Amino acid sequence: MKILVCISNVPDTTSKINFTADQTKFDTTGVQFVINPNDEFGLTRAMWFKEKQGATVHVATVGGPGVEPTMRKALAIGADEGIRINAEPTDGFFVASQLAEVIKNGGYDLIIAGRESIDYNGGMVPGIIAALLDIHFVNTCIGLEIEGNKVKAVREIDGGKETLETSLPLIIGGQKGLVEESDLRIPNMRGIMMARQKKLNVVEPVEAIHAMSDKTFDKPAPKGPVKLVDADNVGELVNLLHSEAKVI
Amino acid sequence: MSVLVYTESENGKFKKSAQEAASYAYKVAQDMGTTVSAVCFGVEDTSALGNYGVSKVLKVQADSLKAFNAKAYASAIAGAVKKEGVKVVVLSSSTDSKYLGGLLSGMLKAGYVPNVVAAPDSVSPLVVKRMAFSNKGFAHTEITTDIKILGVSNNAFGVHENKSALTEENFSPSLEEGIFSTKSVNVDKVAGEVTIADADIVVSAGRGLKGPENWEMIEDLAKVLGAATACSKPVSDMGWRPHGEHVGQTGKPVASNLYIAIGISGAIQHLAGVSASKVKVVINTDPEAPFFKAADYGIVGDAFEVVPKLIEKLKEFKAQNA
Numbered sequence: 001m002k003i004l005v006c007i008s009n010v011p012d013t014t015s016k017i018n019f020t021a022d023q024t025k026f027d028t029t030g031v032q033f034v035i036n037p038n039d040e041f042g043l044t045r046a047m048w049f050k051e052k053q054g055a056t057v058h059v060a061t062v063g064g065p066g067v068e069p070t071m072r073k074a075l076a077i078g079a080d081e082g083i084r085i086n087a088e089p090t091d092g093f094f095v096a097s098q099l100a101e102v103i104k105n106g107g108y109d110l111i112i113a114g115r116e117s118i119d120y121n122g123g124m125v126p127g128i129i130a131a132l133l134d135i136h137f138v139n140t141c142i143g144l145e146i147e148g149n150k151v152k153a154v155r156e157i158d159g160g161k162e163t164l165e166t167s168l169p170l171i172i173g174g175q176k177g178l179v180e181e182s183d184l185r186i187p188n189m190r191g192i193m194m195a196r197q198k199k200l201n202v203v204e205p206v207e208a209i210h211a212m213s214d215k216t217f218d219k220p221a222p223k224g225p226v227k228l229v230d231a232d233n234v235g236e237l238v239n240l241l242h243s244e245a246k247v248i
Numbered sequence: 249m250s251v252l253v254y255t256e257s258e259n260g261k262f263k264k265s266a267q268e269a270a271s272y273a274y275k276v277a278q279d280m281g282t283t284v285s286a287v288c289f290g291v292e293d294t295s296a297l298g299n300y301g302v303s304k305v306l307k308v309q310a311d312s313l314k315a316f317n318a319k320a321y322a323s324a325i326a327g328a329v330k331k332e333g334v335k336v337v338v339l340s341s342s343t344d345s346k347y348l349g350g351l352l353s354g355m356l357k358a359g360y361v362p363n364v365v366a367a368p369d370s371v372s373p374l375v376v377k378r379m380a381f382s383n384k385g386f387a388h389t390e391i392t393t394d395i396k397i398l399g400v401s402n403n404a405f406g407v408h409e410n411k412s413a414l415t416e417e418n419f420s421p422s423l424e425e426g427i428f429s430t431k432s433v434n435v436d437k438v439a440g441e442v443t444i445a446d447a448d449i450v451v452s453a454g455r456g457l458k459g460p461e462n463w464e465m466i467e468d469l470a471k472v473l474g475a476a477t478a479c480s481k482p483v484s485d486m487g488w489r490p491h492g493e494h495v496g497q498t499g500k501p502v503a504s505n506l507y508i509a510i511g512i513s514g515a516i517q518h519l520a521g522v523s524a525s526k527v528k529v530v531i532n533t534d535p536e537a538p539f540f541k542a543a544d545y546g547i548v549g550d551a552f553e554v555v556p557k558l559i560e561k562l563k564e565f566k567a568q569n570a
């Protein structure tokens with residue numbers, strides 16, 4: 001089985017988010033970039049398929065040279081090879097079109113993407129790829145088992161979960177649940193050394209449409225101070241929620 | 249050239265997210281000088297849509313399409329788009345709608361912007377305000393393709409009543425062979441419980457509760473309020489609560505009217521996923537807990553004392569206001 005894990009390079013979850021003075025760009029000053037958490041769960045599941053079922057695992061990212069440290073981390077975790085599509089990931093449709101091309105040429109059986117990137121929260125790349133390539137697709141995937149060509153996948157639904165049966169080739173939008181938090185791996189020295197020897201191929205983008213563009217950004221309005229209610233006067237909270245906040 | 253809204257239903261009734269999506273579609277249609285068509289699956293009585301500005305409804309009644317199937321639904325909706333010459337498609341932010349968003353975008357070569365939080369800035373060009381960076385920012389995004397898809401954030405635009413004359417049409421989409429090749433074999437869902445996605449009120453608890461055996465009072469509080477229950481990430485990681493209850497940046501997003509956080513410190517990843525909620529209440533023993541900076545109302549106190557009192561006071565309030 002040949003697996004491609006699509007990795008998006010995102011600000012660390014603890015990052016403070018700021019925009020440039022003219023409000024047209026995300027200000028990356030002082031921001032630490034990491035593997036998108038949803039992709040890290042997917043990559044870890046891919047490692048399981050590699051170790052238990054002999055799968056080959058490649059990772060792909062659409063991005064400039066600046067994303068390579070994140071890709072090296074994925075290689076240090078255990079992916080066999082990396083592919084960087086050398087273009088700015090300006091919109092989900094463009095990114096999906098680039099990845100679709102790599103998938104088509106690479107003959108992958110399983111493509112693991114994330115439910116969403118935590119930067120722009122697009123949640124669209126895997127679905128677009130599925131439609132462009134006409135392959136099976138399971139979103140918000142929290143469980144995945146594969147025997148031969150047969151797939152059993154579990155997806156989260158509002159208020160529960162649904163078990164699906166399908167077959168390869170398949171793309172998933174994965175999230176926590178694919179593996180547990182405690183299964184995540186911190187690359188060790190050996191992994192990091194080995195990652196340096198692994199291939200990180202750079203390919204140029206193909207012609208593709210841009211479906212949208214971000215014009216400006218703004219931040220939520222600052223919050224007023226919290227109104228404190230005494231622990232001995234809980235009834236007051238009920239009053240406030242009813243007559244002031246009007247939510248009960 | 250109409251606007252098409254996908255109106256989701258459950259057991260033959262439209263969901264609240266469908267009413268909100270229809271309300272939004274009506275606003276877009278008005279700005280564009282056109283009307284709203286809806287497409288729905290397995291709904292007998294569609295008259296409710298006439299309250300939210302829908303002029304025409306395409307009813308899909310095929311038995312094979314009664315239950316949600318992403319690829320089949322996306323294909324059917326794409327069929328409706330082509331048939332009606334639709335330029336803007338409106339979806340909600342439910343898990344199913346988000347499943348459809350990417351698929352439709354690829355099928356229709358249409359730009360898709362999810363998590364839209366306000367009426368369009370403009371319709372020509374179409375520019376919308378959407379959540380980004382897990383609620384730490386907003387982007388004003390232009391869609392440049394001919395057909396455009398919008399996903400409306402829960403509870404952000406609201407449900408608005410607009411009476412309209414509604415016509416119905418049966419719609420039998422032509423579906424390719426093999427469209428059902430991803431099959432549902434089991435749905436595991438507690439009947440009758442409020443889900444985090446649909447809830448007006450969410451009651452959430454964290455590590456401050458000490459152990460899973462103490463969740464009874466959280467469930468009781470949720471019951472009095474008609475609320476959904478949720479939890480912080482470590483609580484689900486430790487198996488105190490099911491994964492589906494984990495909210496935050498890497499869990500489910502919450503955009504309820506009221507969010508009550510009990511024994512949750514308010515880590516940045518937690519806040520990022522719940523800050524779209526309108527009113528936030530925190531109950532925590534530690535006055536320095538970061539959640540107090542993000543909350544509207546707070547009680548510095550022990551959950552094991554405060555929560556039972558709160559349940560009691562709410563019961564009294566309900567008895568008086570019944």
Ligand SMILES: Cc1cc2nc3c(=O)[nH]c(=O)nc-3n(C[C@H](O)[C@H](O)[C@H](O)COP(=O)(O)OP(=O)(O)OC[C@H]3O[C@@H](n4cnc5c(N)ncnc54)[C@H](O)[C@@H]3O)c2cc1C
Nearest residue numbers: 454455456480481496497498511512513517518533534551
């Ligand atoms: C990549 C990444 C992603 C993450 N994503 C998420 C996410 O999506 N959602 C999420 O929730 N977290 C997420 N986290 C974890 C997050 O950083 C925090 O660790 C977590 O939110 C803390 O959970 P907690 O508030 O329940 O526990 P704690 O931080 O331990 O807080 C417990 C609180 O309970 C209070 N308390 C103790 N006893 C009582 C009592 N008797 N009565 C009242 N209060 C009491 C304490 O004062 C304390 O404030 C993520 C972390 C990382 C690194």
Ligand SMILES: Nc1ncnc2c1ncn2[C@@H]1O[C@H](COP(=O)(O)O)[C@@H](O)[C@H]1O
Nearest residue numbers: 006062089113114116117122123124125
């Ligand atoms: N620039 C990118 N390069 C590679 N994969 C990406 C990129 N952007 C998004 N993805 C993949 O698509 C998933 C969903 O991203 P998005 O649609 O941007 O929210 C991510 O979790 C990744 O798996």
